[in-house]
Structure formats: C-alpha cells, structure tokens
Amino acid sequence: MMIEQKLMGLNGDEAIAYALRQINPDVVAAYPITPQTIIVERFSEYVANGEVETEFIAVESEHSALTTCITAEAAGARAFTCTASAGLALMWEMTYVAAGMRLPVVMAVANRALSSPLNIHGDHSDAMGARDSGWVQLYCENSQEAYDSVIQAWRIGEHRDVQLPVMICLDGFILSHTLENVMVLPDEVVKNFVGERASPKVGGHLGEVEYRLDPEQPLTMGSMDLYDFYFEHKRQQEDAMEKALPVVEKVGKEYAEISGRAYGLLDPYRLEDAEVAIVGLGSTMGTARVAVDQLRSEGVKAGLLRIRAFRPFPVKEIVDTLLHVRSVGVLDRSMGFGALGGPLFAEMRNAFYDTSSKPLLSDYIYGLGGRDMSTELLSVIFNSLEKNRKARRVSKPVQYIGLRE
Amino acid sequence: MSKRKKEPGWRDLPLGGVPYKTSKDYKTGDWGILKPEILKEKCTHCTLCHFCCPEGAIKIGVDGKPEVDYECCKGCGICAAECPVKCITMERRS
Amino acid sequence: MNLKECATRPELLASGHRLCAGCGESITVRLVLKATKRPTIVTTATGCLEVATTIFPYTSWDLPWIHTAFENAAANASGIEAAFRAMKRKGRGPLAKYDHIDVIAFAGDGGTYDIGLQALSGALERGHDFLYVLIDNEAYMNTGIQRSGGTPYAAATTTSPAGSVIPGKREWKKPIDEIVIAHEVPYVSTVNSAHPLDLMEKVKRGLEAEGPAFVHALVPCPRGWRFPPEQTLAMGRLAIQTCIFPLWECRLEEGRPKYNLSSPSLSIARNPKMKKPVEEYLKNQGRFSHLFRPQQRDDIIKEIQAWVDLKWEILLEKAM
Numbered sequence: 150m151m152i153e154q155k156l157m158g159l160n161g162d163e164a165i166a167y168a169l170r171q172i173n174p175d176v177v178a179a180y181p182i183t184p185q186t187i188i189v190e191r192f193s194e195y196v197a198n199g200e201v202e203t204e205f206i207a208v209e210s211e212h213s214a215l216t217t218c219i220t221a222e223a224a225g226a227r228a229f230t231c232t233a234s235a236g237l238a239l240m241w242e243m244t245y246v247a248a249g250m251r252l253p254v255v256m257a258v259a260n261r262a263l264s265s266p267l268n269i270h271g272d273h274s275d276a277m278g279a280r281d282s283g284w285v286q287l288y289c290e291n292s293q294e295a296y297d298s299v300i301q302a303w304r305i306g307e308h309r310d311v312q313l314p315v316m317i318c319l320d321g322f323i324l325s326h327t328l329e330n331v332m333v334l335p336d337e338v339v340k341n342f343v344g345e346r347a348s349p350k351v352g353g354h355l356g357e358v359e360y361r362l363d364p365e366q367p368l369t370m371g372s373m374d375l376y377d378f379y380f381e382h383k384r385q386q387e388d389a390m391e392k393a394l395p396v397v398e399k400v401g402k403e404y405a406e407i408s409g410r411a412y413g414l415l416d417p418y419r420l421e422d423a424e425v426a427i428v429g430l431g432s433t434m435g436t437a438r439v440a441v442d443q444l445r446s447e448g449v450k451a452g453l454l455r456i457r458a459f460r461p462f463p464v465k466e467i468v469d470t471l472l473h474v475r476s477v478g479v480l481d482r483s484m485g486f487g488a489l490g491g492p493l494f495a496e497m498r499n500a501f502y503d504t505s506s507k508p509l510l511s512d513y514i515y516g517l518g519g520r521d522m523s524t525e526l527l528s529v530i531f532n533s534l535e536k537n538r539k540a541r542r543v544s545k546p547v548q549y550i551g552l553r554e
Numbered sequence: 555m556s557k558r559k560k561e562p563g564w565r566d567l568p569l570g571g572v573p574y575k576t577s578k579d580y581k582t583g584d585w586g587i588l589k590p591e592i593l594k595e596k597c598t599h600c601t602l603c604h605f606c607c608p609e610g611a612i613k614i615g616v617d618g619k620p621e622v623d624y625e626c627c628k629g630c631g632i633c634a635a636e637c638p639v640k641c642i643t644m645e646r647r648s
Numbered sequence: 649m650n651l652k653e654c655a656t657r658p659e660l661l662a663s664g665h666r667l668c669a670g671c672g673e674s675i676t677v678r679l680v681l682k683a684t685k686r687p688t689i690v691t692t693a694t695g696c697l698e699v700a701t702t703i704f705p706y707t708s709w710d711l712p713w714i715h716t717a718f719e720n721a722a723a724n725a726s727g728i729e730a731a732f733r734a735m736k737r738k739g740r741g742p743l744a745k746y747d748h749i750d751v752i753a754f755a756g757d758g759g760t761y762d763i764g765l766q767a768l769s770g771a772l773e774r775g776h777d778f779l780y781v782l783i784d785n786e787a788y789m790n791t792g793i794q795r796s797g798g799t800p801y802a803a804a805t806t807t808s809p810a811g812s813v814i815p816g817k818r819e820w821k822k823p824i825d826e827i828v829i830a831h832e833v834p835y836v837s838t839v840n841s842a843h844p845l846d847l848m849e850k851v852k853r854g855l856e857a858e859g860p861a862f863v864h865a866l867v868p869c870p871r872g873w874r875f876p877p878e879q880t881l882a883m884g885r886l887a888i889q890t891c892i893f894p895l896w897e898c899r900l901e902e903g904r905p906k907y908n909l910s911s912p913s914l915s916i917a918r919n920p921k922m923k924k925p926v927e928e929y930l931k932n933q934g935r936f937s938h939l940f941r942p943q944q945r946d947d948i949i950k951e952i953q954a955w956v957d958l959k960w961e962i963l964l965e966k967a968m
Contacts, residue, residue: 176730203734206726209767209770212720213726213767220726225743243720352574362712362728364711369572372572372573378561378567381562577701578664579706580666581664582663599652606675609665628669631670634878635879
C-alpha cells in the first residue's frame with residue numbers, strides 16, 4: 150500500500166526542522182550559528198505554536214547545547230541539537246563524551262568551514278574534525294535525504310546493538326539554504342517509525358537496571374577510569390561502530406518500505422561497468438550525476454560512488470563496489486593539513502591497501518569555504534582520471550580543483 | 555610472583571563505563587595510623603560525630619550511641635576534635 | 649529538622665571513596681544529601697569529589713548520578729531538568745511518574761568561578777529548577793592546588809606561590825555570591841559544615857525554591873590549605889568567626905534581594921566584640937605561612953583585615 154506523501158518546498162534546514170516536528174523529541178538544545186540557524190528558528194516557531202511538546206533550551210553556548218542533550222538522554226529522553234563549524238569545534242570535547250557514554254543524541258551539522266579566516270560557507274572540515282569521536286556520521290546529498298536521515302537517525306543510534314550518537318551532515322548553504330522539493334511522510338507514519346525510546350539494561354553497582362537516571366534505580370554515569378579499564382571501554386565503542394554498519398542498512402531498508410526511497414551505506418551510480426569513477430560525500434555528488442550522464446553520452450564509461458556513511462566507514466562494501474574500476478578520483482571537501490591529501494583519500498587508500506589488485510586512487514581537493522563545484526570542473530577531474538587510467542599510474546596523488554594558482 | 559586476579563575483558567564490562575561495584579567494598583580502614591575510641595558513658599548523644607565524619611563511619615546505634623565502622627575509618631580525628639564533651643580519643647592503631 | 653532525626657536518614661554517599669582523610673567535601677556532601685527528601689538526581693563537575701567517588705569499577709553514589717565534564721555542572725542539571733519537564737508535559741516517558749525531581753549540581757570553585765561560570769550564568773538566566781552547590785575549597789585542589797578565581801588574596805598556591813617578589817595570589821576572591829544574586833534567582837545562601845543543621849536547612853530551602861537556587865559552601869581542605877586533618881571543621885568555624893565567610897541567606901522578595909544573617913553571624917553582628925581578627929584564621933594555615941615567616945607581613949594582614957571589614961560592613965548594611 151503506497152503511503153500518501155505531501156510535496157513541500159523546503160530547504161535542508163527546514164526539512165530537518167519539519168522532521169523534528171513530527172518526531173517531537175523531548176529536548177532540543179541549540180545555539181544559533183550560520184548556516185544552521187533556520188533549523189532552530191523554524192523549530193522555535195513549532196514550540197511557540199504548541200505544535201510540539203519539546204522542551205526547547207536556548208543554551209548559552211554549543212558546549213552547553215551538547216551537554217544538555219547528553220544529560221537529557223541520560224535521563225531517558227530523546228534529545229537533538231544542531232550546529233556547524235565553530236559550534237561543532239566548541240562542543241568537540243563533548244562529542245567524545247556522548248559517544249563514550251553511549252548516549253544516542255542526534256545532531257544535524259550544516260557543514261561549514263572552520264576559521265581562521267572566518268568563512269560561513271560549506272565544506273566538510275567541521276565534521277571531519279570530529280570523525281574519530283565515535284559518532285555515526287551520515288552525509289546527505291539533498292534536502293530530501295536530510296529529512297529522511299533525521300528520521301532514521303533515532304532508530305540507528307538507539308538500536309540495541311549500537312547505542313551511539315548520530316551526526317547527520319548537510320552542506321552549509323548549498324543544502325541548508327536551498328529550496329528543494331521534499332516529499333514528507335504523514336505525522337503518524339513518522340511517529341510509528343521512530344517509536345518510543347527504550348533504554349538498554351546494564352549491570353550497575355546496585356544490580357541490573359536500565360541505563361538511565363531514575364531515583365528508583367540508582368546508577369552512576371560518567372565515571373573515571375585509570376589505565377586498567379579505559380582501553381577496554383574504548384574497544385567496546387569500536388564494537389558498537391562495527392555493529393552499526395548492518396544497522397544503517399537495515400534501518401534504510403525499513404525506511405524504503407514506508408517512503409519508497411532506499412538508503413544504505415553507499416549510493417553508487419552507473420558503476421557496474423565503469424572504468425573511471427569519482428567518490429565523494431554530500432551535495433557535490435548530486436551535481437556529479439549530471440557530469441557522469443554527460444560523459445556517458447560521450448562514450449566515457451564514467452560512474453560515481455556517493456558514500457553516505459562516513460562513520461562507520463564501510464570498507465568491505467566500498468572495496469566490493471569499486472574493485473573493478475580502473476581509475477578512481479576521491480573528492481575531498483576538507484584539507485588534511487600535513488597529510489597526503491584529505492581525510493577521505495586516506496580512508497580510501499587505506500581500504501584498498503590489502504587488496505591484490507586495486508584501482509588507481511587520486512585525490513582532488515575542492516570546494517573549501519563554499520568554493521563552487523561545477524560540472525565543468527568535474528569534467529576536469531574525469532579527464533585527469535582518464536589520463537591516469539591510460540598511463541596506468543597516478544600522475545599526481547593530490548590535486549586542487551577550482552583553486553587559483 | 556603474585557597471583558593477580560584477572561580483570562574482566564572488554565566484552566564483560568557494562569555499557570558506557572558504568573561502575574558495577576559499590577565503594578563500600580573498598581575498605582579504607584587501613585589508611586590512618588590513629589583510630590577513634592569512644593567512651594560511651596560520657597557520650598551525651600549529641601550526634602555531632604555522626605555528622606562531621608567524612609566517611610560516614612560513625613553510625614548512631616539503636617541505643618542512640620555512636621558506633622565506629624573501623625573498616626572505613628581513615629583516622630582523620632575530626633570526631634575527636636569536635637566532640638563537645640571530649641569523649642572520643644584518637645588511639646594508635648594496633 | 650533536628651539532628652537526631654537527620655542522623656537516621658540514609659547515607660547516600662557510601663564510604664570507601666578515596667577522598668583525603670579529613671576532607672571537607674565529603675562532610676559537606678553527606679550533609680547536603682541528608683537534607684534531600686524527594687526523588688533526587690545528582691550531577692557533579694570534574695574535581696576531587698567526582699574523581700575520588702567514582703574510580704572505576706567502584707562508585708560511592710547510592711542515588712542516580714552523572715558526570716560529563718568540568719565546566720558544565722549547571723548545563724548537566726539543565727538537561728536533566730528539561731528532560732523531566734518534557735516528560736511531564738507529554739505525560740509519558742520514564743520520569744513522568746514523578747511529581748517532582750530535585751536536581752542537585754555539585755561543582756568546585758574551579759568549575760564555578762572560572763571555567764564553569766558561563767554554564768552557570770546560562771542556567772540561572774533560563775531559570776531551571778535546580779540546586780547548585782558550590783563546594784569551594786578555594787583552589788584547583790584535584791590537579792594539585794592551583795589558584796582559581798575563588799582563591800583568597802595572598803594565599804599561596806602552586807600557580808600563585810609565595811615567592812621572594814610576589815607573596816601569593818595578587819587578586820581578591822571573586823564575589824561569586826553577588827554575581828549569582830545579580831541573576832535575580834529565588835535563593836542564595838552560604839553554608840559551612842561546622843554548622844550542620846544550618847547547612848541542611850538551607851539545602852532544604854534551596855530545593856524547595858522554585859527556580860535556580862545557589863548554596864555556597866566553604867570547604868576547608870587540609871591538604872591544600874595545609875593544616876592537620878582533624879581541624880577541618882575548626883577552620884570553617886574560624887572563617888565564620890572572623891567574618892571572612894559569614895553565613896547568610898538571600899531571597900528574592902517582590903523582585904528585591906532580601907538578605908538575612910544566619911545565627912552564627914547574626915550573633916557577631918549583634919555583639920561586634922565576638923568578631924575575631926583575621927590573623928587567627930590566617931596563622932593556622934600553611935597557605936598563609938609566608939605572612940608570618942620569615943617575618944610578619946603586617947601590611948598584607950592589614951589589607952586582608954580591611955577587605956574583610958568592608959565586606960562585612962556591606963553585608964550588614966544589606967541584612968540589618
């Protein structure tokens with residue numbers, strides 16, 4: 150039975166706010182920062198009009214935003230926050246705390262460049278700075294996906310095997326502020342999909358209780374480890390990350406049943422017989438589809454792989470999908486200063502290191518500080534990939550696209 | 555070669571770093587060299603010793619008199635210093 | 649409230665924690681928890697209390713307790729309180745069964761005067777219903793006795809040592825109580841464990857206040873202030889008797905702050921001869937020993953006396 154969905158004109162921020170309206174979380178604590186502001190503004194309107202029962206905390210800093218979400222989740226509630234750039238940087242300490250405490254906070258990040266110099270436009274450096282914090286990180290291609298992913302995020306993070314916070318990333322301004330067609334589900338369908346939060350059981354010092362603060366079952370959360378236990382606690386987190394891989398796919402499949410839109414770890418396009426392909430995150434991959442179609446019409450066997458789940462990084466799935474491609478270009482929308490290329494490049498080369506035959510992998514750093522990426526520039530990248538493919542070697546491992554030399 | 559009890563592996567620890575033992579099982583009674591001796595006959599049941607102990611080691615018994623839990627007492631001597639009738643003395647632990 | 653009845657109340661801070669022998673924090677926290685009546689959730693900032701009571705796999709907290717980081721005790725409390733409010737509003741959720749939950753945040757002077765001031769100010773401005781207990785031992789004790797905004801003038805700490813050129817901390821103790829009162833919150837008070845009943849009654853009033861309440865506890869630290877461990881309560885008493893740390897309450901009545909001296913300080917106000925000179929307090933603590941040896945620094949002692957006298961005078965103007 151097809152569920153009737155409504156077509157709305159929403160930008161990425163509005164789409165996320167709309168999803169939250171339907172989810173009706175217990176607590177939303179947020180601090181305004183461009184380009185996330187529309188999420189908090191729109192949600193504040195819902196609160197002011199009584200459309201949600203959420204306790205909205207207008208915190209005095211991003212650090213407190215994530216803190217209040219952490220303790221609200223600890224109290225058994227559902228909590229959401231959103232930020233960008235310097236805000237994520239300010240709460241960086243707490244991202245590790247949220248993951249270490251295994252509390253499934255959901256956070257939307259409107260990816261924006263980090264200072265200095267100050268830049269309000271989109272690139273991935275903010276979320277990349279938190280990539281080792283232990284959060285599940287999903288990157289969205291368009292506003293539709295932002296809406297859909299925020300709904301799925303609760304089911305992923307709260308899954309019994311996962312219990313990790315989830316970060317939904319959308320490109321600042323490009324997605325956050327651009328009006329797009331978004332199909333929204335009915336309120337009841339969203340409510341039923343996310344369900345009610347259930348806390349897992351844990352063996353505390355006074356017996357087995359639920360993992361939440363409740364005067365009827367005393368529990369200590371956020372203890373201090375010495376060198377005899379810290380390592381083991383961190384290994385547990387990694388186990389949860391590994392278990393998150395199938396959960397992201399499973400929740401994506403369930404979501405496809407109610408929405409007709411399929412989501413998973415990866416989003417391949419015209420890769421089956423591709424000889425050259427690009428790999429990347431976020432909205433640029435949407436533009437890249439047009440470039441791929443153009444190249445295909447010219448007879449080039451081009452394809453692309455959009456990685457949706459950057460954390461956990463789906464090594465096996467990526468290797469399986471790209472192994473046959475001769476020349477692969479990695480698109481990095483952030484720098485890895487002092488490293489060989491950007492963060493995604495490092496992950497990709499690492500993923501293929503142990504395979505006997507591997508594609509040529511080259512890095513193309515682009516779009517920093519909101520520098521636009523056009524289909525023309527994408528053709529430049531594909532030309533470079535073709536060149537590598539013909540020469541059977543990577544001429545330059547790292548290149549900058551769209552940079553004035 | 556000391557026989558060390560093996561600590562639990564990462565699979566056996568509770569979620570989120572939740573501590574699973576009460577500190578009551580950690581005996582701090584061997585910390586100090588002094589221990590309080592209470593002269594019950596002099597005690598006026600003011601209960602101040604119960605309130606001034608950092609460990610909560612002095613409990614008030616059913617008879618209204620203080621009882622020292624020597625397994626957690628660290629021998630700080632505050633109870634002896636605070637007792638209004640000076641019925642508590644700090645003696646060297648044997 | 650009376651001591652005999654309070655003595656029968658459950659011990660919510662279990663023994664076996666690793667705080668120093670004679671530690672003022674555990675005495676204070678034991679008393680605060682004794683004053684709780686309704687369902688309570690506690691949060692603590694990083695510091696001696698948090699570290700020594702939750703060394704994995706042990707914990708001393710026999711009530712729900714959470715620690716996240718150093719600068720956010722007030723934000724921790726805000727999140728818990730907001731979660732409860734949301735569940736009550738929705739009429740569902742694991743905490744909806746309670747009529748009321750008392751949320752208590754413990755933080756040290758470091759986590760309040762300095763790094764925690766922002767979160768505290770935000771929580772006070774938003775008016776969350778919680779009690780903030782400042783356990784003030786006047787330095788960053790857990791990391792090795794470094795100076796904080798709450799360290800008193802001329803005290804020696806490891807980052808404000810008494811050297812040959814600079815005799816200890818140059819700055820005066822930040823007036824944290826006045827800062828909190830300026831946020832126009834319902835209840836602010838000062839306490840010390842030398843007066844247990846007074847402390848417990850004030851905590852009770854703080855918990856009953858609707859909105860943010862702030863209780864400032866002076867917590868003498870044998871290790872950091874350098875005095876023998878059995879004198880912890882005696883030091884607190886001296887602080888009150890010299891009017892260095894007077895005991896009082898301030899309630900917001902019809903928009904105005906109304907101050908009331910508590911009995912130990914009220915007695916001194918009524919009988920000024922009872923006020924002891926600050927030297928009696930300073931000479932018994934190693935952190936002020938440089939004011940007496942190798943030579944008596946009467947110039948500094950006079951400065952301190954003048955400051956204490958001024959603060960006392962200002963308090964009397966407001967309270968009497």
